[in-house]
Amino acid sequence: MASLTTKFFDYGREETDYLTNADEALGAAIKRMGKVERVVIPDLFTALVHAIVAQLISAKAVRTIWDRMLNRFGEISPLHLAAQTADSIQSCGITMKKALCIQRIAQTVASGVFLLDELKELPDAEVIKKLTALDGVGRWTAEMLLIHALERRDVVSWGDIAIRRGMMKLYGLPTITKEQFEKYRHSYSPYGSVASIYLWELSFE
Structure with missing residues (x-):
């Protein structure tokens, strides 16, 4: 996919x-x-979900949870995750807070309220500003997206x-x-x- x-x-x-x-x-x-x-995920939504999953947990735990999400949902897309319940997302091994965050962001992106692709044209500071306006996304998560999706250099x-x-x-x-x-x-x-x-x-x- x-x-x-x-x-x-x-x-x-x-x-x-x-x-x-x-x-x-x-x-x-x-x-x-x-x-x-260093593996990067060019799809911005998938990379953002991955970065949220990775907040404050070990790399090993991230791999385990990510594999569960791929097995359960197949496609990590805004429309697909927006249709899931927070309980279903949480059952992959993340906190309910993260599950609700992922669900809300999926709905925001799927509805067209937040246009992730616009980030590709913005400087790093603006990308961080826009991403951190999303509930549950802090500076670290935004910086991970800069590296692991947008391949920003610095x-x-x-x-x-x-x-x-x-x-x-x-x-x-x-x-x-x-x-x-x-x-x-x-x-x-x-x-x-x-x-x-x-x-x-x-x-x-």
Whole structure:
């Protein structure tokens, strides 16, 4: 089904060479790890539902719940999910709060009140502004959509625990302040999303 199509985040030597020159520690990690692939979901609605499911739970739990949703609903589309009850969505293993959020967003998109495709033409800050106006969507969820659907190039999410953990590992820090995080984030620009891909991988090593 079209809505379940995935691909890898598109990047190459230009991005990794830039990051290697910009940050010695990250460059050493890139050289050691080789190319790290990151799955993206080009369909915006599917990616948004996936990001909501992923809020505040482990990657393993996300995979389990996502598989259940695919098996139960088949198609993760606005019309299809708008027709489901919140109980049915919740029974895949998510909280009722998330289930209601997914159901409401599906109805909002299916009715044409919120046009997800318009996000493709907007700058990152505007995408975040529009998405966070939806009930249950915070900045982290919006930033995940920027990376995992829109493939925007320069996103490093302070709200992502794994990214912060990856930074701490990379630089040998026992903790990390917002100021330290911002310094590193600026050094990765304009390819912060590729840095994020490596930081995620580092956090689970």
